[in-house]
Structure formats: C-alpha cells, structure tokens
Amino acid sequence: MVNHVSLSETFNKDEERVNWHDETLWWIRQKRDKAAWQIPEWEELREMASQIKMNTLSNLHDYLLQFEKNALANGIVVHWAADADEHNKIVYDILTKNKVERIVKSKSMLTEECHLNHFLAEKGIDVIDTDLGERIVQLADEAPSHIVLPCIHKKKEEIGELFHRFLGTPEGNADPQFLTAAARIHLREKFMTRRVAITGVNFAIAETGEFVICTNEGNADMGAHLSDIHIACMGIEKLIPQRTHLSVFLRLLARSATGQPVTTYSSHFSKPLAGQELHIVLVDNGRTRQLGRPDFRNSLKCIRCGACMNTCPVYRRSGGHSYHNAISGPIGAILAPNLDMKEYADLPFASTLCGSCSNVCPVKIDIHQQLYKWRQVLTKEGHSPAAKTAAMKVMAGTLSRPGLYRFAGKAGRWFMRNIPWLTNNRLNPWYKQREMPAPPKESFGEWFKKMRK
C-alpha cells in the first residue's frame, strides 16, 4: 500500500540525498529566523495576521459577496466552483470558447490540488508551467514536493540531464546559472506566443476586488501581462478584508518562506488590461466543510509560506512526495484528511508532535494540536492503520493491568539481553534506521522500591 511510511522508505534509500534535503531545509528555516529577528514586532504581527484571518473566516459569506461585487465593478469575470472538477471545467470552457490549445501557467497550489494539468492534458491542451522549479518537475513528470520550492528533492545533475533531454543543453552541464539562463530563453518563447495565462492568487481583497500575486521570478507577470486572457484561480479562504491588511501579510510571507524581506514582485491586479479578459475562479473544494469543523477551521488561515515544512523533522527526512498530496508537510497533513479521510488517514500520524510547525507559523495555526486531534477523529472513524490499532490495544491492556505490566517489562528486558535478535530484526519497525538501546538492568518501579527501603 502507498502511504507515508512506504514512501518515506523509498526516499530514505539514498542517505546522502536525505541528509542534503534535511540540511538545506534547515538552512532555510535558519534564514527565516534571522529575518524574523530583525523585526522587533514580529510576534505582534503574527498575532494580528491570525486575528485578521479569524475575522475573515467568521465573516467569509459577506466578504465573498463584497469581493465579487467589487471585482465585477472592476471588469473582472467571477466564476464559482464547488469542487475540483467544476474548477477544471470552468477553465476548459474558457479555453474552448476562445479556441486556445496552448497556455502558460504560473504557480498555483490550488490547480495542483485540482489536478488541472492532468485534466487539461487529457483534453489535448498543452500547459507549460513557467515557475522554474515547477517546469523542472513537469519535465520530470513529477509533482512538486514543496509548495515554495517545487524541486527541492532534485539534484542539479538530474536537472542538467532533464534539460539536456528536453531543452538541448550540453550533456553533463549542471551549472545552476547556465541552466537557469537556458530555462529563461526556453520560457520566454512561451510567454511571447501563448494567449492564455493561468495564475494563482496569494491574497484577494474584499474591499477593493483586487488580488495580489507574489513571485521572485516574475513569471506570473510575464504570463499575465502578455496574455489576451488571464485566469486567476483561488480558494475562497484567500480573501482578506482590506487593502491595508496586505501590509501585515506581505511583511510575514516571504520572511517566513525563504527569509527574504519581501518577494521580488508583489503584483496588485485590479482591472484587466485594455482589450484583455480577466477571470477569477473562486473554489470551494472542501473548504466550507473544513470551515464547519471547529477543531480544524484554523487550517484555512494558511498563507502557503512553507515554514512548517522547512522546520519539520519528519518532512525534512521523508521528502514532500511521501505525503502523496498536493500540499505536503504538517499543513498538508491537516488539510488532506478533510479532502479524503480514508486516503490520507496516514498523514496526521507522520509527525512527532514536537510543535515546531506551530511555532513558526506566521498566522499561528495550531498545527501540531490539529494533527493530534485528527488522529483521534481518524481512529474513531476506523481509519487508523491496522497494525497500529492492534498494537495500541495490546498496550492499553498491558498498561491497565499492573501485574501484567511488571511481567511484560521483565520479560522484555530478559529477551533484549539474552535473545537480542528477537527485537533487532526487520519485523520490528523501531529497529529501522535505529539501533535498539541497551536494556536497563531494572525497571524504574524496581529501582524506586529499592530506594524507598
């Protein structure tokens, strides 16, 4: 079965790569710390962002109407999609209506969530992802492994090989500067020739009907401004009430994501270019359901910075693909079960509950607490892994019988001392990538009794 454990095992086969992945993401976490420490009011900013998002979620109905009204007045066409399928059809309808078969797309985790590329490919539409990292994983026929750093799981030699195959760069050249220059030329031709651009949305402002897209590469702007039709796709939770609130979120986003003071471009789209069509697709796809779960609705505050992934001791060593969901890491693990409890039942267990994710979250989502709560919901609903359920039952039985507990402890210590291979073998999941500790001579209970004498 494909789950977090089996996929992590695959990723862990290449120890050198895992170590590189782990250290690189930790380095980005450290850059985030340095950036945050330069802002004395950082904690107040996080609190304010969290409160603004709470206000948004608790008044989402009215803000959606306000946004729609203002966007329409700005000349933007507004679409509503209940689920991924409807979102994809809306996009496809715009393309067929305009007889367009080749498009460019900048980064949008929503379109990943909706599997838009796959849907359009089946209809014969050629989609080119223009973010460098996303283009790389697209050429490799893979999904992004990180929401901000899509190809963080790839080594430059593999990218050089991909570019050699698809873009005709010299074999064996893996220089990042050279490869980026090659991608620039390759993608500029796409920007110049494609009539439709799809983008994501970082923030949409109810008060003004405008939306903001943040990139470092400038690919969203190149696509959107050179297109005849710009389609921006967003989850309904991307709203914020007022333009002035952008000051709070733009101060937090890039610092949390990569440690930059701000992204190179924070582009505010308010009205279509003269002669251009501008569309917005507002997507639910389970968000209203999550809004109705008091324990989990805070997850909708997420601004997709990826800080929780960079700091997570599990994510750093298991890789983004081990989460088998468009959004990986701790935040993905609390969003995914809302989409499909059975399919993503493994994800809330892919955590040590250390709480580091909650500590760095710029909008103060209680991520590790939600992971813990999802475990309880999933277990009650009968979705917890079978082996874990059996083991937990044995443990509960043992812990509730003091005599049995003392006997089991003694027996365990005896076996570990005298027949070590019984525990040090492949059948014991605790033995994987670990040495078992030396068994203590006596239990704490025995030691305590002796000391009391």
Add this chain to the structure above:
Amino acid sequence: MSREQILKAVKQNQPDSEGLPDGLGFAPIVYDDPVQKFSDVLTGIGGKIVRIESTTEIADYLKTHFTEGDRFVTVLDNIPGLEKLQLPEDPRALDGIEVALIAAEFGVSENGAVWVTEKVMRHRVLPFICQHLAVVLDPATILSNMHQAYEKIGQEDYGFAAFIAGPSKTADIEQSLVLGAHGPKTMTIFLLS
C-alpha cells in the same frame, strides 16, 4: 448553481463573527536613516543604488554600464540621451529592450521595495520584459515600513500596481541563487537628490 451552494455552506459553517483588530496594536519599526537602510537592504537583495544630482547623469551611467548600441528606453520626459518609449500596438514588441527606465512613487526601507503603478510604467509588462530595469526614486519619499506604505497608497485607484524589490531571481536549482529568472537581470535605482 454553485455560487448559491457555496455561499449557503459558508454561511452555515462559519463561526460566530469575530471582530477585526482595532488598528495596529503595536508600533512598527521606524529607521533613523531610512535612505541608508533602503540602500543596504536593496543591495543585499541584488539591487544597485546610484546617487545622482540631476537626471542628465542617467544616460551616461547606463551607457557605461550596459552595452551601448542596445535599446535603452524611458517612459519619463526630459531624460536626455534616452529613447522615449512609443508604446507599440502589440506589447510583445517590447521584448528586446535592454534597459527600461521608469519612476517609482516611493520606496520602503524594511524590504528595499519600490511602488510602481500602471500609470507610470505605461504598459504593465515593461518592468518585467526588459533585460535590465532602472528606476528613478526621490529619497525623500522613502518610508520605513509596509504599514506606512499602505497608508500612503490608501484608496489609490489603479488597474495594476506592484512592489518591486530587486532583480528577478530564482534559487530553484539546489538553492543556488541566480539573478535574472524571467524578468530583469539587474535593477538600478537612481536616488535623485
């Protein structure tokens, strides 16, 4: 209709209304020397600061630092030595511009960003499609932080506007920073005192 269905579900499932914070509950950082801080931050993110006394120095500077003979354009009036941009019918014809000179309304020290609106860039794609971007900025307009920035922007009416902070860049290949992803490879800010 999905619209009604979504709105109904939102209304049903959203929690009791919680108010917005009453203004900023804290004093955001203000720098003693915003111009120096702006210059330091912009340089740190790959931009370049050039202090000038008069706009007549701009063309000379650009011609010594970029390839003479390439297309240098400006949207500003009265910049001797630079071609005043005539907007082509098809914006794709802007590809091939080596250096584009525009003006920013103000700068922000904390992140090295400048605020530019559609009105001053003439076409939205201009600051993105050029190989090198040059911006004239009055140092007296430089603010400390983003809260001051949005206070200044207020209810300004624009079709498109952007904060631009440095040259376009990517670190997608093994986290090696490369300047010049899809947009300009360099950004030069002329501080006109």
